[in-house]
Amino acid sequence: MEILGASLRICVEDLETAVPFYERLAGARALRFDRGGVRVAAVGSFLLMSGPEAELEILRKVAATIAVRDVEEAHRLLTELGARVVAGPVPTPAGRNLIAMHPDGSVFEYVDQRG
Numbered sequence: 678m679e680i681l682g683a684s685l686r687i688c689v690e691d692l693e694t695a696v697p698f699y700e701r702l703a704g705a706r707a708l709r710f711d712r713g714g715v716r717v718a719a720v721g722s723f724l725l726m727s728g729p730e731a732e733l734e735i736l737r738k739v740a741a742t743i744a745v746r747d748v749e750e751a752h753r754l755l756t757e758l759g760a761r762v763v764a765g766p767v768p769t770p771a772g773r774n775l776i777a778m779h780p781d782g783s784v785f786e787y788v789d790q791r792g
Contacts, residue, residue: 678754681744684724686786688737692716692727699723710770739776739784748773748789755779755787 689695696707696718703721710717715728715736724742726733745751748766755762755777763784765775772790779785 678751679746681746682722683744684719684722684742686724686726686736686739686742688726688733690727692718692725695725695727696720699725712769739786742786742788745787745789747791748775748787751775751777751787751789 687695699718699720700707703723705721707718707720707725709719713728713732715726715732718725726736743751752762752766752775755775759780760777762775762777766773767775769788772788774786774788776784776786
């Protein structure tokens with residue numbers, strides 16, 4: 678499995694207030710999308726999320742988002758290594774994702790940009 682990078686997940690109260698800071702910090706424009714009831718802005722290595730507290734409570738349990746070349750390959754390797762895939766793979770606005778709990782209990786989202 679090839680890991681292409683990682684995004685830090687940050688839950689913010691007001692996305693519109695937070696985005697300009699992170700755009701200046703990262704030197705990049707935000708890519709915005711909605712996921713369920715959560716508004717998301719991807720800015721460089723930062724993934725900003727804002728929405729209902731019940732949704733954010735779940736999202737806070739995911740340590741980071743890991744970009745991979747192929748989510749299906751990640752699924753196979755994670756399972757082989759003893760991780761438990763708790764959601765996915767499913768399509769997203771940008772590709773596919775899955776959420777896995779590693780044997781140590783940490784939870785990560787794995788994403789690719791394949792359709």
